[in-house]
Amino acid sequence: MSALLLVRGLRKRHGERQLLDIGELSLDESSAYVLTGVNGAGKSTLLRILAGLERGDCDHAEYEGRTVSLHPYPAAMRREIVYVHQHPIMFSTTVADNIAYGLRARGLDKAAVAAQVDRAIAWAGVEHARDTHPSKLSGGEKQRVALARAKVLRPKLLLLDEPTANLDGPAREQVIALIPTLLEAGTTVVMACHDRDLIGLPGVRRLKLRDGRIEYRLQKGEHDEAT
């Protein structure tokens, strides 16, 4: 399997603290990862650097086999790599308009936008909230709308920052249930999280951020080819 995104020598410093010092991180096409690590380990920072939302020092990066720079961040990567914040910011309009926004910005015609918005709303199970203002949504609905808004853009890499943080009960389960269907679309997904149920999803590989470095952890049923 070829790497969708590869970074080597990725470093981030805050004052005296070397937050990230990653030798190599390689994310395969159509693959799912969880990124774990204690609070403050730098998970959000790493996702934001990969999404071009924050600056880090990087010796070498490749996207789809081509050498790229993370700064300035290439327009093609900005289109194809989508970061979803743990507290998604919504425009002050309806749920449907929030989902439509990115599609309109990409120049899709009205009918295509409407059809895709309908599908995304059904996928996220928020039909009842179609015309609702985002401020009226529950935390779980907000997260599902944020996932729908990201999914319609058909990203190649989706970076989810603690998608189930602050959710419990059915709201959390509804978000977890959406994740495998994101993977079916061939998207590579990286989820920063502490949620055991996300970590335990079938086929999800685990990356652990510790002391600024990435450790590859084997999941249940996975075999270390080196041993």
Ligand SMILES: Nc1ncnc2c1ncn2[C@@H]1O[C@H](COP(=O)(O)OP(=O)(O)OP(=O)(O)O)[C@@H](O)[C@H]1O
């Ligand atoms: N602009 C900044 N200046 C100084 N320190 C910062 C800055 N931004 C983030 N940090 C620090 O970097 C560290 C990593 O933050 P980050 O949010 O990436 O961690 P995290 O692993 O996502 O944590 P959590 O699990 O709590 O969300 C934290 O200690 C944070 O205080």
